[in-house]
Amino acid sequence: MSSNPTEQDKNKHHTVVIVGGGAAGISVASSLHKRDSSLDIAIIEPAQKHHYQPGWTMVGGGIFNPEVTSKPMSSVMPGFVSWYKQSASSVDEENNRITLADGSRIGYQALVLAPGLELNWGGIDGLKEALGSNGVTSNYQEGMARYTWETVQNLKSGRALFSQPPMPIKCAGAPQKAMYLSSDYWLRNKVLNNLDIAFHNAGAVLFGVPDYVPALESYIEKYGIDLNFQSNLVSVNGPCRKAVFRRTDADGNTEDREIGFDMLHAVPPQRAPEFIRESRLANEGGWLDLEDDTLCHKRHTNIFGLGDVSGTGNAKTAAAVRKQAPVVAENLIACLRSQPMKAAYLGYGSCPLTVENGRIVLAEFGYGGVLQPSFPTWVNDGTKATRAAWFLKAKQLPALYWHVMLKGHEWLAKPARRSA
Incomplete structure (x- = not known):
């Protein structure tokens, strides 16, 4: 992995540049690498810690210890990427370049924007x-x-x-x-x-x-x-x-x-980061202007987005990222190969509502509030508080996050197909 660019080596170029090393950025990098290990991928991320943010509610309820919700960024950053340890300051979408905080620029063939959102x-x-x-x-x-x-x-x-x-x-x-x-x-x-x-x-x-x-x-x-x-x-x-x-x-x-x-x-x-909301890439609300299904930018076919920065109408959850990452990976590779984008995201989001210690209402839904349950009702009825959903949230999801999702193992995340 590379660190910050030097004065002598300021203008870099990568096939795929990903802005953001959170759940969305790392997951999509792993999904891309899984499909094409020859891709030259860079991630722009200044943070030195990676947080499992769904766990913070459990810490606040006395369920988890704080230590289990974070790891050093270096321990989760994929070894196959070039890591730029600073923030992005602007996107020049016309010339396919990102400007970093130190003024250096990185060129790209395809760009993935996953910087998360800003707590105002x-x-x-x-x-x-x-x-x-x-x-x-x-x-x-x-x-x-x-x-x-x-x-x-x-x-x-x-x-x-x-x-x-x-x-x-x-x-x-x-x-x-x-x-x-x-x-x-x-x-x-x-x-x-x-x-x-x-x-x-x-x-x-x-x-x-x-x-x-x-x-x-x-x-x-x-x-x-x-x-x-x-x-x-x-x-x-x-x-x-x-x-x-x-x-x-x-x-x-x-x-x-x-x-x-x-x-x-x-x-x-909450709002999108400034370099997105004040750019030409944003919609009227200041969020990244993406197609709902392909997660491709509405005006730039080589720019994709996922995660909390997205202006799509889905819930902003880690579970949404789990479904979005394979869609972005598949469609981005199709873009690089000048092929039609066939993968579709149907707006899936999941919200495990912890209504008591030991029971959860597992809300799973897509665009328009359409229910998208992952399990049959005899396993877990999402419209009721169940112990099965608690077991999933408290015992299984953290390990699935660290060892499955971030590694590009697409558990229950096969993309839907776009209608012809």
Whole structure:
């Protein structure tokens, strides 16, 4: 593996350049190599740690130790790629070049954009400064899930608030997962009746796919959670333990309400990285403008994308990446060979909703909320909370992530075929 380019060797060229060394970038590199081991592939990624982010919710619920959710980037970066240990600053799609943070450029024949998304902590006034003290926490912040768990254990009475920002966000079920696991702990430790728990969701529904809502509503009732829809967290005062929520009524009128708290699990609004959202590659919402099925850019046939940066209408989850990577790999190779793109992504996403310690509602769905279950109902009925789904999430998925998905072993991920 190569490191940063030197002054004497600044202008590089690779057949395939991948921006991003997270779940999406490494998975698609491995899927490409599996199909054609002769490909010259580069990955642009500045981070020195690789995180299994689905595990952060489990850390916040006292299920996983933090150490199991990260590894050195060098241990997961494929040996067959050239690794540029810095960030991308811009894309020159007309000349097939990427500019890096140090000003050097890398040429490509095909480009894969998988830089993830950006957590906009500044989108909620005072939140960034409040994190980590006075009961203000977020499982979305690296290293903060441990504080979530400490706060949950220490809270014996008072008010606990959980927020969810406007969509799209990564793992749309994660704000609820934190709430359910916390409530389950308080129930098991006989303090739930001393707590006032409220969920403030900037959206209008509990979950975007109606088939899973009844099971979730049963746990809302079980834990006595007060639901507040179209209620968006706009500011936090940590020392005073006050949060302001902006509620929007049916006519579009807004009203701000200040609410005191003893614990606040906050989730920031999210957006594409600046070099994407302010480029000509973005759609109107600032996300990467891709075809829904081929994951090819709508205006540049040698540019592909996957993962959280995508402007496609699927849920932003690691499970989506598992299905997307083989599609991008197959279609990119077809592009290089001037062949038609035949692989199709049908919008699959999975959200294992941890409603209690030991049971999960395993939501699996594609574009338009169409259910796409991986298992027959006698194994796991995704519309109900089951122990089978918990076993999958807690015992199997981490190993599958590190040793199967990142290695290009495409478990239950065969691409669909495009219709003629």
